[in-house]
Amino acid sequence: MANLESEQHSSEMEEMKKKSKKRARDEAKKLEQPAVDDAESEEIRATSDEELKKKKKKKKKSKKVKLEEQDNGEEEITAISDEEPKKDEKAKLEEQDNGEQEEEKETSGSGIMTNETFESLGLSDHTYKSIKEMKFSRMTQIQAKAIPPLMMGKDVLGAARTGSGKTLAFLIPAVELLYHVRFSPRNGTGVIVICPTRELAIQSYGVAKELLKYHSQTVGKVIGGENRKKEAEILVKGVNLLVATPGRLLDHLENTNGFVFKRLKFLVMDEADRILEQNFEEDMKKIIKLLPKTRQTALFSATQTSKVEDLARVSLSLPVYIDVDEGRKEVTNEGLEQGYCVVPCAKRLIFLLTFLKRFHTKKKIMVFFSTCKSTKFHAELFRYIKIGCLEIRRGIDQSKRTATFFEFIKAETGVLLCTNVAARGLDIPHVDWIVQYDPPDDPTEYIHRVGRTARGEGAKGKALLVLTPDELQFIQYLKAAKIPVEQHEFEEGKLLNVQAFLEKMMSENTALGLSAKEAYKTYISGYDSHSMKDVFNAHRLDLKDVAASFGFTSVPNVALKIDREGGRGYRSKREDAYRRPRGGRSGFRGGGRDGGRSYMMY
Numbered sequence: 395m396a397n398l399e400s401e402q403h404s405s406e407m408e409e410m411k412k413k414s415k416k417r418a419r420d421e422a423k424k425l426e427q428p429a430v431d432d433a434e435s436e437e438i439r440a441t442s443d444e445e446l447k448k449k450k451k452k453k454k455k456s457k458k459v460k461l462e463e464q465d466n467g468e469e470e471i472t473a474i475s476d477e478e479p480k481k482d483e484k485a486k487l488e489e490q491d492n493g494e495q496e497e498e499k500e501t502s503g504s505g506i507m508t509n510e511t512f513e514s515l516g517l518s519d520h521t522y523k524s525i526k527e528m529k530f531s532r533m534t535q536i537q538a539k540a541i542p543p544l545m546m547g548k549d550v551l552g553a554a555r556t557g558s559g560k561t562l563a564f565l566i567p568a569v570e571l572l573y574h575v576r577f578s579p580r581n582g583t584g585v586i587v588i589c590p591t592r593e594l595a596i597q598s599y600g601v602a603k604e605l606l607k608y609h610s611q612t613v614g615k616v617i618g619g620e621n622r623k624k625e626a627e628i629l630v631k632g633v634n635l636l637v638a639t640p641g642r643l644l645d646h647l648e649n650t651n652g653f654v655f656k657r658l659k660f661l662v663m664d665e666a667d668r669i670l671e672q673n674f675e676e677d678m679k680k681i682i683k684l685l686p687k688t689r690q691t692a693l694f695s696a697t698q699t700s701k702v703e704d705l706a707r708v709s710l711s712l713p714v715y716i717d718v719d720e721g722r723k724e725v726t727n728e729g730l731e732q733g734y735c736v737v738p739c740a741k742r743l744i745f746l747l748t749f750l751k752r753f754h755t756k757k758k759i760m761v762f763f764s765t766c767k768s769t770k771f772h773a774e775l776f777r778y779i780k781i782g783c784l785e786i787r788r789g790i791d792q793s794k795r796t797a798t799f800f801e802f803i804k805a806e807t808g809v810l811l812c813t814n815v816a817a818r819g820l821d822i823p824h825v826d827w828i829v830q831y832d833p834p835d836d837p838t839e840y841i842h843r844v845g846r847t848a849r850g851e852g853a854k855g856k857a858l859l860v861l862t863p864d865e866l867q868f869i870q871y872l873k874a875a876k877i878p879v880e881q882h883e884f885e886e887g888k889l890l891n892v893q894a895f896l897e898k899m900m901s902e903n904t905a906l907g908l909s910a911k912e913a914y915k916t917y918i919s920g921y922d923s924h925s926m927k928d929v930f931n932a933h934r935l936d937l938k939d940v941a942a943s944f945g946f947t948s949v950p951n952v953a954l955k956i957d958r959e960g961g962r963g964y965r966s967k968r969e970d971a972y973r974r975p976r977g978g979r980s981g982f983r984g985g986g987r988d989g990g991r992s993y994m995m996y
């Protein structure tokens with residue numbers, strides 16, 4: 395049986411190689427030959443030796459394994475276990491890949507690695523050399539399943555858990571395609587990768603740049619918040635592989651004269667379910683209308699919604715459906731220890747403060763908030779009381795956001811306060827804790843947030859969800875979505891006794907008080923727009939308790955706009971909401987709340 399399978403596999407691989415070469419020959423014929431001089435293409439490639447050296451240095455640093463001191467000196471504050479997450483799992487994995495350890499891991503239902511090698515794909519020498527330099531030799535499951543059909547030119551709808559290597563699964567075929575059809579800058583853009591957030595686009599662009607390091611093809615990014623004019627100049631020179639966020643991409647497609655995209659061969663939507671949500675939908679409709687229709691398309695995400703399926707049905711041609719984790723008992727990663735703590739609303743702030751005070755110099759922690767203003771206020775407050783922290787949210791200048799992103803990537807320990815802009819796709823090494831201080835909008839969002847830790851084979855991490863007693867029902871939704879969460883005891887006696895101190899500070903510090911008011915206001919309106927009204931109902935909030943959680947002694951005098959219906963009607967912030975976290979139901983079939991709608995516009 396094993397032999398039969400492997401024979402079948404090698405004949406499939408042979409066929410794939412043949413087809414991919416034939417496709418490349420056909421495509422290359424269609425393209426005009428390179429007519430741009432080397433100096434010009436060098437300039438656009440932006441992969442100078444200088445940058446490469448810097449990157450290698452950075453990579454080495456991030457791989458460095460720090461042995462943290464055992465934390466015996468301090469008194470336990472909460473019942474949350476303080477066992478060391480192993481920071482060296484990824485390094486270990488890479489060592490194995492190098493052949494430094496003899497034992498090869500078997501492909502298993504739960505592991506993400508396979509025994510299939512990148513070498514077996516018959517990639518171009520240039521691409522293979524880059525992959526070797528990344529120290530990867532074996533493919534993850536999504537890579538082994540998605541790369542061959544993509545290299546044959548097929549459309550793919552791919553789902554695999556967070557941190558399982560989806561980025562290379564679409565970027566390797568993209569790079570190979572550009573190479574085989576001999577794209578040059580004057581041919582314009584041959585591949586577009588759309589990402590929902592700026593940081594994710596920057597990260598994917600970085601991986602694409604590494605893969606294209608030995609190729610002559612050019613790579614670039616266009617993202618909101620960056621210098622539009624500079625981007626336009628680079629686009630006009632010819633960017634073969636373009637990574638973009640939707641709004642800025644649409645802007646260039648519509649307004650940048652000389653941006654050549656009529657030869658687009660391959661469109662990728664990373665985090666496709668997010669890209670097809672309400673706030674991107676209009677842009678996406680227009681983008682798809684403007685792009686050439688004859689092209690290959692791939693949609694990837696760790697979670698799928700009916701919208702992605704609808705798009706796949708109407709827009710992909712005979713797509714290959716890949717669901718690596720179908721049938722798994724849990725949708726989150728094995729190395730992830732997930733807990734929740736039921737904290738009375740009025741104690742929320744001191745709970746968080748106690749947690750951060752204890753861990754902020756020893757662990758790498760991401761804390762999720764529901765609104766920008768709340769993130770901003772907590773960052774100001776924590777810095778004021780000497781708990782150092784970084785923040786990523788909308789409303790911060792993009793260059794600062796990018797700098798913060800890279801600072802946190804490099805950090806061994808520290809705290810990042812963020813909104814959902816950091817929930818998806820970000821590959822930040824060695825995050826120990828994901829704290830969801832404000833609850834996610836639905837289980838799907840929960841999965842992406844906790845997916846920022848325990849990434850890759852064997853990696854470990856912890857996640858803590860803070861819920862008030864009124865929100866406890868959310869746990870049932872998580873369990874129904876195959877997310878295993880354990881309750882941690884809330885021990886009030888172990889909280890820092892600082893509520894009165896905070897309230898005094900807030901009344902004396904006008905700037906902080908104002909920021910707290912804004913945060914309080916947006917917290918409540920954000921709560922009111924929550925999609926799961928049966929669990930998160932703004933009308934059940936005790937405003938005095940909420941005020942205490944922002945450091946107020948009494949309810950601040952601010953105008954609140956909340957839904958007068960009292961949450962009886964179901965008002966969705968998100969189209970697909972919580973019903974379809976991937977894994978909660980198998981495969982890609984069936985409709986969610988919008989299951990009956992058709993997305994012919996794509």
Ligand SMILES: Nc1ncnc2c1ncn2[C@@H]1O[C@H](COP(=O)(O)OP(=O)(O)OP(=O)(O)O)[C@@H](O)[C@H]1O
Pocket residue numbers: 487530531532533534537554555556557558559560561562695696818819820821845849850
């Ligand atoms: N074949 C491989 N062997 C070992 N490590 C790999 C391999 N492929 C990718 N990785 C590493 O695994 C990590 C996660 O990869 P990636 O960011 O592509 O995950 P993802 O599936 O896109 O996650 P998310 O759903 O959160 O976006 C990265 O650090 C990447 O470098």
